Amino acid sequence: MKALVMGGGMAGLCAATDLCDFGVEVQLLEATDILGGRATSWVDADGDTVDNALHIFMPHYCNCLGFLAKVGAEPLHWTQGITNYDERGRSGLLPIGGGARTVLEAMRSPTMSLIDQASLGLAVLTSALMSKEELDACDEITLLEWFKRHGVTRNAIAHFRPGGAGLTFLELNQVSAKALLYWTSSFINREYMLNPGIGFANGGLGEIYVEPARRYIEARGGKVETGRKVTGLLVRGNEVEGAVTGDGETVKADFYISAMPYYELRRVLPDEALDYPYFLDLWRLQEAPSVSVQIWFDRFVTRMRNIAAQIRGTFNCFADMHTIVPRLASKATGSMVEFVLTPAFHLRGLPAERIFKMTLEEFRRIMPAAREAEVRKWVVTRERQGIFAQRPGADRFRPPQRTPYPNLYLCGDYTKTFISAGMENACASAHLAVGHALYEHLGKEVTLFSRPTAYNEYLRKGLAAGTALGGAALAARFLRARGRKVTA
Ligand SMILES: Cc1cc2nc3c(=O)[nH]c(=O)nc-3n(C[C@H](O)[C@H](O)[C@H](O)COP(=O)(O)OP(=O)(O)OC[C@H]3O[C@@H](n4cnc5c(N)ncnc54)[C@H](O)[C@@H]3O)c2cc1C
Incomplete structure (x- = not known):
C-alpha cells in the first residue's frame, strides 16, 4: 500500500511518520528545498541559526509534543508567563501558562491593577466553563466584543492584545472569539497543572524536529523529496489517480494526503472538484x-x-x-x-x-x-x-480531513478540528487524516489523535455543586432564623 504526502511542513512530516508506523510505503513531496514549512529554521553562512518565525509550544499540545517525542526531537525548554512592556518600558508579568508563582508575581505588576487582573482572570474562567456548543457560538463574534460583554477592563484587554495578535495574526476586533477562547479554555487542563509553562525549541526548529522527522521516515523506507512541487491533481471518475509534479512526472499512489496550504491546494485541484461545496469552501478561507x-x-x-x-x-x-x-x-x-x-x-x-x-x-x-x-x-x-485568518464565521468553512474523493485526505493547520490554527492542529489533523486513511484503505481502526485531559467539566460540576451547597446552607439558615422568630 503506497501513500503520497504532498507538503513537507509539520503536518506532512507528522502524517508521513504515522504512515511509516503502520508499514505504509510513503513518498513525500515538498515544493521548497527546506522541510518544516512555516515551522522551520536553517543555518546561515556565518553558522547562525535563522528561524523562519518565533514559535512557542503549550502544555496542551499533546498531538504535537507526542510527534516531537516520537521522532526523538530534543526536549523543549519550558519557561513561565509572558512579560508585558508598556511604552515607558515598565514591565509586568501576565501569567499565561504560568503556575501559582507567576500568578503571585503578576499581582505585583506595575502596569496592571488587581481589578484588571481579576476581570481577565474571570473571563478566562468563564471560557473554561463553556460547553462545546457555547464555544462554537463564539465564532459569530469578535474576541473584543466577547471581552466587553464579560466586563474585561480596557487595560486588561490592552495587555491581552499582543499575545492574542501573536497567536492569531489579527487584532482582537477582527478575530473570532472562538479562535482565542480555545486557548484560554485550554488552561484548565491536566497538562497545565503538571507543566504550567510555555515551551521553546531547544535550538532551531530545523535541527530539533525537522531533521529527526526526515530520518525517522527514511529509516522506515519512506522517500522524502524536496524541491518537488505538486502542480496538479489528476482525477478520474471520483478518485485521484495521480499527482503531477513541476518536472512533468505523474506520481501515483493508493491514497493521497495533501499537507499543502489551502491556497496551494486550490491551484492544483481540477475544475470538476468545484462541483463539491466541500472544495468550493476552500475559496472562502483567507490568509x-x-x-x-x-x-x-x-x-x-x-x-x-x-x-x-x-x-x-x-x-x-x-x-x-x-x-x-x-x-x-x-x-x-x-x-x-x-x-x-x-x-x-x-x-x-x-x-x-x-x-x-x-x-x-x-x-x-x-x-x-x-x-x-x-x-x-x-x-x-x-x-x-x-x-x-480566523475571522468570525470562518470556522464553518474549515474542511474536515476526509474529502469527497475517497482516496484524498487533507491535513494542515487550517483543516477542521476543535483546535485553533497552529502547530498542535497541524499534528492533530495529520493524525486524523492518517486514521481515516488506514481505516478506509487497510481496514485498520486506530486512534492516533489525542485530547488533553480537560478539567473544565470537573470545574463546572464543582462550581454547580458549590453553588447548590451554598444555596442550601443559606436557605437552612434563613429557615432556622424564621423558625426562631415564630417560636419567640
Ligand atoms: C510568524 C509565525 C509564528 C508562529 N508562531 C506559532 C506559535 O508560536 N505556536 C504555534 O503553535 N504555531 C505558530 N505558528 C503557526 C505554525 O507555524 C503553523 O501552524 C504550522 O507550521 C503549520 O504547519 P502545516 O504543515 O499545516 O503548514 P506549512 O508549514 O505551511 O506546510 C505546508 C508545506 O507544503 C509545502 N507546499 C506548498 N505547496 C506545495 C506544492 N504545490 N507541492 C508540494 N509542497 C507544497 C510548503 O512549502 C510547506 O512546506 C506560527 C507561524 C508563523 C508564520
Missing part, C-alpha cells in the same frame, strides 16, 4: 500574513528568561533566544532577539530595511541596554499566510 524580524546584537541587551510582549507597537511578541534557549545561550556572545510583527497586512509590502528600522527603534525605546549596542546582523522573513 493573515506575518512578518518576523531577527536581530543579532554585539552584546547582551536583555536578561530575558521567558517570552515578552509590547503592549502597543509594530511588533507584539519577542524573545531573546540567546538568553532563553540553553542550547543557543551556551555559545552566544550577544543577544539574538526574534520579533513577531502581526497583524501584518500593512507591513507585508514594506521594504525589509524599513521594517527592521521600525522594530529596532521600538525595541530600543523599551529596552535601554539596546540603545548602546551595535546591530551585528538582521533578517526579515515574511509569510503570505502566517496563519489562516
Whole structure:
C-alpha cells in the first residue's frame, strides 16, 4: 500500500511518520528545498541559526509534543508567563501558562491593577466553563466584543492584545472569539497543572524536529523529496489517480494526503472538484500574513528568561533566544532577539530595511541596554499566510480531513478540528487524516489523535455543586432564623 504526502511542513512530516508506523510505503513531496514549512529554521553562512518565525509550544499540545517525542526531537525548554512592556518600558508579568508563582508575581505588576487582573482572570474562567456548543457560538463574534460583554477592563484587554495578535495574526476586533477562547479554555487542563509553562525549541526548529522527522521516515523506507512541487491533481471518475509534479512526472499512489496550504491546494485541484461545496469552501478561507524580524546584537541587551510582549507597537511578541534557549545561550556572545510583527497586512509590502528600522527603534525605546549596542546582523522573513485568518464565521468553512474523493485526505493547520490554527492542529489533523486513511484503505481502526485531559467539566460540576451547597446552607439558615422568630 503506497501513500503520497504532498507538503513537507509539520503536518506532512507528522502524517508521513504515522504512515511509516503502520508499514505504509510513503513518498513525500515538498515544493521548497527546506522541510518544516512555516515551522522551520536553517543555518546561515556565518553558522547562525535563522528561524523562519518565533514559535512557542503549550502544555496542551499533546498531538504535537507526542510527534516531537516520537521522532526523538530534543526536549523543549519550558519557561513561565509572558512579560508585558508598556511604552515607558515598565514591565509586568501576565501569567499565561504560568503556575501559582507567576500568578503571585503578576499581582505585583506595575502596569496592571488587581481589578484588571481579576476581570481577565474571570473571563478566562468563564471560557473554561463553556460547553462545546457555547464555544462554537463564539465564532459569530469578535474576541473584543466577547471581552466587553464579560466586563474585561480596557487595560486588561490592552495587555491581552499582543499575545492574542501573536497567536492569531489579527487584532482582537477582527478575530473570532472562538479562535482565542480555545486557548484560554485550554488552561484548565491536566497538562497545565503538571507543566504550567510555555515551551521553546531547544535550538532551531530545523535541527530539533525537522531533521529527526526526515530520518525517522527514511529509516522506515519512506522517500522524502524536496524541491518537488505538486502542480496538479489528476482525477478520474471520483478518485485521484495521480499527482503531477513541476518536472512533468505523474506520481501515483493508493491514497493521497495533501499537507499543502489551502491556497496551494486550490491551484492544483481540477475544475470538476468545484462541483463539491466541500472544495468550493476552500475559496472562502483567507490568509493573515506575518512578518518576523531577527536581530543579532554585539552584546547582551536583555536578561530575558521567558517570552515578552509590547503592549502597543509594530511588533507584539519577542524573545531573546540567546538568553532563553540553553542550547543557543551556551555559545552566544550577544543577544539574538526574534520579533513577531502581526497583524501584518500593512507591513507585508514594506521594504525589509524599513521594517527592521521600525522594530529596532521600538525595541530600543523599551529596552535601554539596546540603545548602546551595535546591530551585528538582521533578517526579515515574511509569510503570505502566517496563519489562516480566523475571522468570525470562518470556522464553518474549515474542511474536515476526509474529502469527497475517497482516496484524498487533507491535513494542515487550517483543516477542521476543535483546535485553533497552529502547530498542535497541524499534528492533530495529520493524525486524523492518517486514521481515516488506514481505516478506509487497510481496514485498520486506530486512534492516533489525542485530547488533553480537560478539567473544565470537573470545574463546572464543582462550581454547580458549590453553588447548590451554598444555596442550601443559606436557605437552612434563613429557615432556622424564621423558625426562631415564630417560636419567640
Ligand atoms: C510568524 C509565525 C509564528 C508562529 N508562531 C506559532 C506559535 O508560536 N505556536 C504555534 O503553535 N504555531 C505558530 N505558528 C503557526 C505554525 O507555524 C503553523 O501552524 C504550522 O507550521 C503549520 O504547519 P502545516 O504543515 O499545516 O503548514 P506549512 O508549514 O505551511 O506546510 C505546508 C508545506 O507544503 C509545502 N507546499 C506548498 N505547496 C506545495 C506544492 N504545490 N507541492 C508540494 N509542497 C507544497 C510548503 O512549502 C510547506 O512546506 C506560527 C507561524 C508563523 C508564520
